[in-house]
Amino acid sequence: MRREFRTSLRLESACEFPAVRAATLTVREWLAEKNLPEADLGGWELALVEAVNNAVKYADDKARQLPVTIDVSCGECDVEVRITDHTAGFDWPDEVDLPDMDSESGRGLFLIKSLTDHVSYLRHPGENVMVLRRARPAAASEILPNVSHLQNRLAEAETALTDMTAELASSYESLVALFRYSSELGAHTDLKDFSQRLLKDLMQIAEADCAVLRLVSRDGKKLETLLLLPGEEKNLLPPVALTDAFASVEVGAAHNRQDIWFGPEEPLGKTDPLREVMPVGLGICHAFHVANQLVGTATLGRRLADRPFTAAQVNLLHTFVDFLAIQIVNARLLDERTAARVTRRELQIAADIQRSLLPAKIPACLPFEISAVCQSALQVGGDFYDLIPASEGALLLVIADVMGKGVPAALFAAVLRSTIRSMPQLFDQPGELLAAANRTLFPDLSRVDMFVTAQIAYLDPHRQKIISASAGHCPLLVWQPGTTDATALGESGFPLGIEPLTRYTQTETVLPANAAALLYTDGLSETRNAAGEMLSEKNLLRFLAQTAAQTGEAQAGKNFLLERLADYSGHAPLADDQTLILIRHRL
């Protein structure tokens, strides 16, 4: 509804003819200020004179003491005058006609009626009101200066309303888009595809002609192009190093954590990579962060420079890109989590393989007693041991450490185990056995740059001796009864997988009654104490002597040895696998 703005004037006139004249002139001047045309001013003056004259004419002595009130109200479309008197009043005739031509009076009401559009006469006891109204001919805007002012304000308000509506519409679009994207959050969507759709929507809503999305590389040293819209000419935009803040607006925005505008007054630098792909009038570059870490930059451009991005559109850029940043970080976390899960699963598989390689029970080899253990550290290593019954009650002892961890190491351990088991004819010649195993395994091991260290010992219960050979492995430790120290025996050849044709020297040692021998992996000798010092072979020899002196059964000896190792490390979790085979000659 349109409100009308009216101004009004009230004046009181004494109830006498000279005062009427002054009052009508005052009203005339007031109406003149309201830009009423001259013809209208004359008309109103005459109509007022006639109307107020009437009031004076019908006044008795008492009524003459009371004033005649004139209320003038001037609007955009009409002027209304109310004349209130306190006379006895008169009867308004049914027809207001001109009197006879030569009549000297009776023309007042006719004039009033002729000069106005509307006349009404309200007669009450002690008070009468005559209402006169007449339309204004002039254009409304010219009549009242403050009306035109108000109209300007109205026009401004309407413009603001239009802008707000447009902004609301774009906000609505962006909200709808964001809701749509939210539904994808958490789902493992293709990051590039997701970003492309988001960037296209952003360009449309923010009325941009082109856009570039860059992400920080994994090493955090440069910005790499993920998207260049329109088109997919990614090769045109090489990565940009994050070191030089002046090389490109993108790096500048990332360094300053501030949006950078470019346009006719602030053109892109000559070396800026964006020059090639964004031949634009103007643009804005925004760097986005998550948890204070730079994730990437987004740049929007417009072909024409005449229309900068509005505050609302810049807000939109921020909102969309921050949203994208969260999605990017989510995707990366998801990848890392998946990788960690794969690794955990892989380690589980490796541990299963490793366990399955170990002998279910220890074969008898009297008068020798055997006790063995393979204690896995948190990360599964490539340690394994095997106890293979040989002919004539003999036993082949195998202990090995495959370089590396996880499934590949476990697989090679399995292959080594099968290879050795497939050559029982060589069991009593451990040196030949290692050489043959090396020939078999060398092609596979060298192809993946892996190697295996192994110690093989043939335990002959009849001759009470042990024949051993080492492929880069820890030496066989032997404690002879009647001595205080244990000794390390034998020479070591290359680990398996280093040289295709290599020989292994084998050592033959008698193990008399009560003697003890130990095959182990470096997890034992490299056990560290709280100060970080390694146990060393020398101390392990001492431990073996103590074990032999203080225990009888192999099982008890093994437990004693493990306790000494745990004491040394301060009962810290194992840093490496600990695998050992303890041999005790029991009478």
Added chain:
Amino acid sequence: MNLVADSGGLGTLITIHKWLVARAGQVRLHAPLPVVRQLLRLLHFDKIFEITP
């Protein structure tokens, strides 16, 4: 000068007109203001008075 004619003044004009006609005279109105001329026409006075431009 703000010259205005109200019904009273016009009535006086009629009185004068009648007085002059009785004495073989006449009222002639010279160059009235447009507002007054409009008014005279409105009241059909232009039919009884001679109005000169």
